[in-house]
Amino acid sequence: MWGSDSFEVSGPSEPIVAMLGTEALLPCYVTATVDMKNVELRWFRTQYTEVVYVYQDGMEQAQEQLVDYKGRVELLKDQNPQGRVAVRIRRLRVSDNGMYKCFFKQDDNSGKATLELKVISLGSGPRIVIVGPEDEGTRLSCTGKGWFPQPEVQWKDESGEKIASVSENKTQGDDGLFQIEMFLIVRDRTKGKVSCCMKNHFLLQEQVATVSVPEPFVPRTSPWMATFVMTFINTLILLSAAAVLFAWYKKQEKKMRETKDEKEKERIDKGAL
Secondary structure: OEEOOOOEEEOOOOOEEEEOOOOEEEEEEEOOOOOHHHEEEEEEOOOOOOEEEEEEOOEEOHHHEOHHHOOOEEEEOOOHHHOEEEEEEOOOOHHHOEEEEEEEEEOOEEEEEEEEEEEEEOOEEEEEEEEEEEOOEEEEEEEEEEEEOOOEEEEEOOOOOEEOOOEEEEEEOOOOOEEEEEEEEEOOOOOOEEEEEEEOOOOOOEEEEEEEOOOOOOOOOOHHHHHHHHHHHHHHHHHHHHHHHHHHHHHHHHHHHHHHHHHHHHHHHHHHO
């Protein structure tokens, strides 16, 4: 609140909350009788020259207005006698979100007030997808897009207890809207159902998606595989035993041949004598 000795100018004590694409009223309250023929009204952003709307000399002064607001802002004149002056912004954009200042000047007195506009987009989602087995568990992803501001996102188990995510990706598009993707790996077989919750902080509205989680993926040996493995191992053992037996047989055969050759040589030597 700010003003001269003759009047004060004030704005709403709480932020003005409006949905993306709709409209919002930015009011100021003046403790004085408003004479529209002899008044200057100005709504601007951070700087005095960042003009959202100007009314002066009994008419709208569009030449000072920022391009983004042309054709979207109008003055509500019917409420001025009650000390309330307001402009309406139509087709709200993400860029409209933020702080505004209302400036009021009448004769040689002036005052201004600050007000805040919160533009909200609830977006789509959450949407849960079972990505697949990973790290002896089941990997889930939760996605949402078209949110503003960035929502609060939380995984919860069937009893409502919070579950920490393993990773997350958050991006903001050229339109200012957020896209969120959060990942979770469920390893506990008792989790059952898992929910992904997205909530807007200002509206306190929560959107929830729930999925039944399949039994976490743990590599197991099927009966067929176990039989195959045992058969393969037994075959290797038999082949190894056969190889050893064959080698032993060859060695014995060689010894017998060598013994026979020695005896034959002795016989020949004795006959020569």
